[in-house]
């Protein structure tokens with residue numbers, strides 16, 4: 029039992045997207061990893077390698093169902109560890125999806141990779157199918173902190189991984205870093221950032237470590253065996269990252285993402301701009317014109333649904349206007365470009381300058397946001413206080 033609703037409880041998502049404009053963004057979920065990291069709450073599973081073949085076949089079949097409705101401009105393969113499969117299996121599942129949907133219009137095709145799971149044969153396979161961007165989960169260049177994080181790779185694997193990507197003519201790559209790992213000093217952080225910058229990436233994602241429910245780290249913290257998060261320390265690490273990355277020409281374009289001009293992740297920009305996308309695979313979420321849904325999370329249950337010819341959908345919902353407005357605010361304010369209030373009004377009928385006049389005046393007075401024409405964006409300390417700003421801008425009738 030996968031714990032999800034039966035397909036009778038959800039609408040036929042294929043039918044409700046009939047006649048909608050073809051969907052320009054595709055997410056593919058590969059839910060397998062070599063080992064479960066102790067801070068990770070993603071839908072990822074270790075020790076289930078025997079399921080790779082069956083799961084890959086289900087992914088390709090789900091992609092076929094979307095033929096004619098998806099015209100992908102961006103594709104993002106995330107996980108899990110999408111490269112935790114041999115080169116042949118990698119080429120088979122990615123090539124199968126590309127063939128099922130026709131990827132003629134794809135401009136950006138990103139895959140997440142763990143430095144410990146990359147080799148030359150896999151990079152060749154990625155290039156053959158058309159992947160042109162890799163997001164490398166480096167997390168740290170210090171083996172002590174990688175050990176704390178329970179990562180399977182060492183710092184030398186990350187450097188080697190980048191060499192392999194370059195030798196294999198991968199056109200673009202991004203590095204992922206985790207900030208404020210327990211035991212990591214600011215000096216350690218600075219060294220990590222310097223190592224990252226020395227490798228000349230065009231893009232860096234730098235997320236402060238979060239303690240999520242149900243993870244081993246959160247259990248350790250509750251038992252007093254790991255320090256509780258310290259918001260001031262976290263901000264110090266984040267501010268240092270902003271400063272060092274900006275000095276290296278990597279501008280902050282989202283709260284935790286930095287890029288050279290033109291190298292921003294187009295796929296992730298689509299999420300932050302609340303665009304439409306289809307997600308395929310176990311637990312993958314989709315969003316089309318104010319309707320959201322997610323597939324069943326367990327990979328075997330997902331594959332079973334597909335094999336039975338059933339919908340893999342676990343739940344779906346129609347997002348009402350106030351909640352849709354909140355989504356625009358939650359996602360759009362993360363971007364330094366901010367949020368176009370005219371777009372929010374066109375999609376929801378909610379005119380923020382009228383419904384939230386008092387709150388906007390107060391936020392402007394405190395220098396937390398700027399409003400230029402109808403574009404609202406965080407400024408100054410507003411980035412550090414983003415959650416507070418968003419709370420003030422909650423539509424009153426939203427759930």
Ligand code: SF4
Pocket residue numbers: 060061062063064065068069070072107108109142165
């Ligand atoms: S490699 Fe990534 S997805 Fe897999 S367990 Fe670690 S953090 Fe989670």
